[in-house]
Amino acid sequence: MRATKITAITAAFFFSASLAACGGDEAGSNDTAAAPAATTASAAPSMATDTMASFGAGCAAVPTEATDPGSFDAMSKVPVATAASGNPLLSTLVTAVKQAGLVDTLNTAPALTVFAPTNDAFAKIPAADLKAVLADKETLTSILTYHVVEGKLAPAQLAGTHKTIQGDEVTVEGSGSDFKVNEASVVCGNVQTANATVYIIDSVLMPKG
Numbered sequence: 164m165r166a167t168k169i170t171a172i173t174a175a176f177f178f179s180a181s182l183a184a185c186g187g188d189e190a191g192s193n194d195t196a197a198a199p200a201a202t203t204a205s206a207a208p209s210m211a212t213d214t215m216a217s218f219g220a221g222c223a224a225v226p227t228e229a230t231d232p233g234s235f236d237a238m239s240k241v242p243v244a245t246a247a248s249g250n251p252l253l254s255t256l257v258t259a260v261k262q263a264g265l266v267d268t269l270n271t272a273p274a275l276t277v278f279a280p281t282n283d284a285f286a287k288i289p290a291a292d293l294k295a296v297l298a299d300k301e302t303l304t305s306i307l308t309y310h311v312v313e314g315k316l317a318p319a320q321l322a323g324t325h326k327t328i329q330g331d332e333v334t335v336e337g338s339g340s341d342f343k344v345n346e347a348s349v350v351c352g353n354v355q356t357a358n359a360t361v362y363i364i365d366s367v368l369m370p371k372g
Contacts, residue, residue, distance in 0.1 A: 215317070215319075215353055216353070217351060217352065217353045217355075218351070218352050218353060219352050220351075221281070221363055222351040222354075224251065224252055224351075233249040233250040233251050233252075238361075240357060241356060242269070242356060242357045242359070243270065243277055243358055243361065244257070244260055244265070244270045245356075246357070252281045252351075253281065253282070254282055255280075255282045255286075256280055256281075256285070260307060262297050262303060263300055263303045263307050265307055265308070273358060274314050275311055275313060275314070275315065275359040275360075276313075276315055276359065276360050276362070277311050277312075278310045278344050278361075279310065279363050280347070280363075280365075280366065280368070281365060284347070284367050305329055306369065308329035309327050309331055309333070309369070310368055311327055311328045311329075312326070312328070316360060317360065318339070318340070318352060321335050321342055322337060322338060323335060327370075331370045331371050333345055333368060337349075342362070344362065345368055347365055347367075350364065351363040
């Protein structure tokens with residue numbers, strides 16, 4: 164049944180229109196769970212931050228005032244779920260993470276790479292399908308954890324195939340400041356939080372199973 168739901172959502176998702184990176188709403192935090200182990204098929208995950216600055220056209224939508232909770236500076240000081248809660252591009256993702264009960268899982272993990280869909284990425288999914296997913300914790304958790312890889316991957320380590328904590332793999336192609344994660348494009352990459360490197364993407368990734 165879960166595979167049928169994801170397949171149907173994936174089909175609807177790929178017939179939707181293209182994205183411009185923007186959005187804005189609210190945020191949150193709380194929940195408990197243990198972060199599953201995962202590995203990457205390319206270089207071993209790095210626990211160090213990369214010296215390369217954040218990159219991509221979508222970064223222009225990130226607040227520049229250092230005191231703004233959604234700014235790069237503010238995000239770098241707090242764990243990833245809390246950081247996302249202050250970013251105006253990621254409010255739908257934050258709502259989904261809360262709904263799935265993954266806030267503490269993400270915030271307490273030692274090092275992660277997160278492919279974070281923008282609000283507009285979620286808007287590409289038909290409203291009825293998105294509402295159904297948000298109401299189905301098992302399916303929602305599978306989709307969200309498919310966006311997370313263990314270890315902090317710097318841009319130089321990003322290309323390749325990586326196992327997600329959901330269990331399936333994502334494939335990243337590209338180099339420099341131009342990357343695709345499966346069919347999604349990175350619109351703002353190498354965003355640092357206290358425990359994760361975030362690559363903001365323009366489409367929601369769907370697991371295979």
